[in-house]
């Protein structure tokens with residue numbers, strides 16, 4: 498059984514199938530070819546915590562988690578040989594990295610007489626199991642959502658009671674194979690145990706108000722389950738089944754559907770991780786200084802800076818803030834969405850190729866948004882979604898003492914008095930220039 502981003506024992510079909518076939522080697526391989534993507538301190542920290550938690554769970558069922566580091570396919574096959582395996586069970590996935598790796602494993606395992614079985618588990622409805630009558634992927638969310646809701650979901654499977662271990666396999670040391678890194682100070686704690694605790698607490702305290710409060714920046718009333726869903730500490734199917742019929746559940750489960758929606762796009766269009774999903778002839782500017790100011794939260798737009806600094810201190814950012822900062826980068830600064838997506842991939846603990854790149858494209862206007870010319874005015878957005886300014890005060894200490902609505906658009910004198918930067922660009926001029934460039938491209 499090879500864990501990838503399904504780091505849980507509950508509703509893990511691959512694990513259940515492996516356990517039902519006899520002795521199991523529960524394996525996780527730190528894939529060296531992931532390179533920089535795997536080196537994000539926030540995600541390494543979260544991953545280490547998730548693997549420790551998983552080790553405890555599989556140990557309590559009878560078999561310790563076996564850890565290896567190296568070339569993923571080679572390590573999996575070495576372990577299959579050692580355990581004289583007849584089958585390898587693994588969760589299916591959609592990124593080109595994951596599918597290429599899985600295809601290579603299948604190819605090489607076949608020549609050893611070993612079967613690789615891919616199982617559903619990373620999304621609620623597997624990509625490809627629903628598709629439009631014209632073929633390909635659903636390009637628009639609403640019809641996908643309708644179809645998704647009307648499709649029977651597979652049953653949630655129980656955790657295996659007992660795992661029969663294969664004797665004589667060295668389990669490996671997490672400290673040696675995945676050395677600790679220093680994550681962001683406010684980073685959420687990883688692992689299935691922490692995920693279930695958060696799910697329970699949040700669902701009982703906040704789910705009922707999700708529809709009203711999910712855009713409220715200061716209240717931070719969303720679930721913050723995204724890192725657990727990304728690493729598979731939680732089964733998206735189990736979460737959706739548990740919450741769908743509760744007050745607030747349908748609105749929340751709709752968001753889980755967005756996650757599936759982007760995964761089914763990436764499955765068909767893996768190039769959307771790098772290239773425009775819908776090419777619109779954008780001409781991006783080259784401006785390293787503006788990019789650096791955006792990354793550091795020094796744009797002079799309080800809500801943009803608050804979002805970017807939340808990312809730096811927590812490895813997380815509220816969804817509304819993600820939309821505002823992404824719009825600011827691509828529309829006000831006219832910088833390529835790929836710069837922003839790369840920065841998010843480095844810092845977000847929930848960074849996920851499908852959700853990140855396709856949300857960036859949605860905001861940039863190259864993705865699935867039916868209104869690709871949408872503009873977010875950062876000052877208006879701040880007033881609307883952080884009316885009291887508490888989100889800004891929390892993350893931009895220079896402005897903590899600025900009272901009232903002045904916080905959303907401080908005068909130059911107020912900025913100077915509080916040591917806060919002047920706006921990097923004038924929003925209206927920047928958008929006029931953006932539109933003019935669009936007209937001539």
Ligand SMILES: Cc1cc2nc3c(=O)[nH]c(=O)nc-3n(C[C@H](O)[C@H](O)[C@H](O)COP(=O)(O)OP(=O)(O)OC[C@H]3O[C@@H](n4cnc5c(N)ncnc54)[C@H](O)[C@@H]3O)c2cc1C
Pocket residue numbers: 711719720721722723724726727749752753754755756759814815816817819820823841845847848849850852853854856857860
């Ligand atoms: C520019 C940009 C980049 C983003 N990058 C990522 C990313 O790398 N990883 C990631 O998981 N999400 C990403 N999102 C989507 C969204 O911002 C996060 O999923 C959400 O903020 C996570 O917080 P939450 O768990 O409290 O969300 P909740 O509001 O509690 O939603 C529950 C779950 O639904 C899913 N979800 C919610 N909104 C979206 C969405 N717009 N698209 C896809 N799934 C969604 C997530 O899995 C989330 O955990 C991005 C959004 C934008 C605008």
